[in-house]
Amino acid sequence: MYLNSFKSRFQWIRPGFFKPQLRSDLLADAKALMQIFDRCVVWDPKKDSKLQALIKLVGEKHKSEKILIFSQFSDTVHYLSQKLQAEGIKKGLQLQQANQRNVTDLAYRFSPQSNKKTILPET
16 A cells, blocks of 8 residues: 555665564564553543543533634544534534644634634635
């Protein structure tokens, strides 16, 4: 996949530059990471204190308001979106990953009056 679809995104180093020890070192690192993963318990969103605080904030305290949540990480956006929707929080909610299209434009469209933007740029 990386040699085809994403080839232009990387500057590849010829395999001849690597020492033979690299393969075994990488394998040892991968095994060590798998041991760490095996020690971890299954993630329970009900025990995620930050998520629970967010659910309370947007589901109770600001229930009738529009909410715009930004995150740099797409996994976080996906996680929050999934969990908030599972809690029935859908209306007036927009989650946005920081590197997606123009986030300023999104904020203007989300709340044009408070941003003093009555004429919005075309997308």
